[in-house]
Amino acid sequence: MKRIRLMMVHTFLILATVCSLFPFLWMLVGMTNSSSDIVKGKLKIGNMLSTNINKLLEITSLGNSFKMSLMIAVIGTLCTLVLCSMAGYGFEIYRTKGKDRLFGVLLLSMMMPFAAVMIPMFRMFSQAGLLNTSTAVILPSMTTAFMIFFFMQNTKSFPRELLQAGRVDGLGEWSLFFRIFVPTMKPIYAAASIITFMNYWNSFMWPLIVLQTQDKKTLPLVVSSLASSYNPDYGVIMVAIVITTVPTLVIFFLMQKQFVQGMLGSVK
Template sequence: MTKTQARKLPGYIFLSLTALASVFPLYFMVVSATNTSRDVLNSRLLPGTALFENFSKLVAQQDVASAMWYSSLNAVGTTVLALIVCSIAGYGFEVFHSRGKDRLMAFLLLAMMIPFAATMIPLFQMFADFGLVNSSVAVILPAVATPFLVLLFRQSARSFPHEIVEAARLDGLGELSIFFRIFLPTMRSTLAAAAVITFMTAWNNFLWPKVILVNNSYQTMPMLISNLRAGYVTDYGVLMLAVLLASLPTMVLFLVLQRAFAEGITGAIK
């Protein structure tokens, strides 16, 4: 072993231990989904044979298919609408730049400091007045326009050459055509990063759907997991299986878009 390798060895050991510590909760979740509740409480670290038994109990206790459907509907709807609205807003803030828009952007960023609990009751009252309680519309709309995504697209738009916009205008293209045909194709990595962030946030959202969806028939996966713990006795094997099922869509999405996600975040920071 050379001196250079010897100097790097402590760093490699530290990174390896950190990686193991990060992966262990995921491993324990997967293994626990195959074990009985007693094995989970005893911290068994080896796979068991109770996977199908846990699945049968889960399906008997909760409507998993319905919860997955409503979670998917809310998450996909929120993601698509948020990408459209926030990308247009970020593009407008940068391409049609002015001091007034800078002040408005600063005001929007300040709004990020307001906790959701402070706005939850007025939001519920507003949706109740419109008769939208117990609907996916009420779940999706509050998350469609977020200051963070607007800022993300605005920062990405700063690297977009404004000369192209001027040339497209001289060629007779309208602003929407410039946005959809020229700007968006160059922002694929930013779109991927925003899609991952929005989908994961919408999928894991618990508090607002719990408040606005008063009927369990419209419950999402986080609500389903909460209901599994609501009884006097909790079957932790079934609970871990539900957590695993709820985690799969976000994990798959992140694995598919992880490279574009990293490029979009680093590009926005630059």
């Protein structure tokens, strides 16, 4: 009975793995085929890879889009990690009367849909002259209630004895944060960096609104424009999707161990 149950579990896991990996396999095979072959459901590797890549480079500013996406994701991630970790650290370490109320208001902001603030944000950035800039994409997401909450919850497991020892040694509050808290919480920062990088990299709606020229488009916007054309070339679209997906996969697999530790709240 135990062996049958084990076989059923392994069979289910194998099927789930196949279902999860099949879209990626189909995407990789599709980038080597023509659009008509993809429509027909061909699952064999073709010889159209170089043609699809050249066509993609001809009809899009792929290099500029990749640089724009990378710049937004890297700068945005660094700013978010610094600001949100400082906020989460402050909410948990320092005790004040209005802290819980302020944090409650912060959590309530998570319930507000983006559509409700989209027009006011657009008008604000328009009046500030920041439309069609990477700054307009980065600023609204630099501090999020979720990421502040994430750091606050993980700070609960931070050993306070380290802070007390640092104060005894004469360290100031800034030194305590950057020299003790940050190095100790590396797994938490790794998990937060992956989540934040992917959010910036895959961001679509807000960049679509504020980035108005072709040379400022990010990769998700390029993929969307290819897919929304009157006669989409699916082989070219598959190439663009693969290029868009690779950076997030590389970062995740490089930081996979730290990501798991961070999500579990482990502190070494």
